[in-house]
Amino acid sequence: MKKMNTNEIEAALKNLTGWELKNDMIERSFTFKDFKEAFSMMTRIAFECEKQQHHPNWENVYNNLTVKLSTHDANGVTQKDIDLAKTIEDIVA
């Protein structure tokens, strides 16, 4: 899949909430009630990632989750990352 340029990414991010472009990845943090809620969300997200065959770099510290998305083969952000970001925010919403 084709790597998106900065303008294309910024335009796509306008249709999402809270994501920002950082180091050739799109990134967003989420805060949940507690660890159990954070990990439940991660589990739900993980099943969707498997369906899309696209997976996040993520870090969980207690009730905080930071998600970073990029496409390895493209060395940057592609539509796959935008689609997964949308899926993730829909799950969390």
Ligand SMILES: C[C@H](O)[C@H](O)[C@H]1CNC2=NC(N)=NC(=O)C2=N1
């Ligand atoms: C073979 C498999 O489809 C690829 O390795 C997939 C798996 N998940 C992936 N996830 C992400 N975020 N980027 C990729 O390039 C990627 N590649």
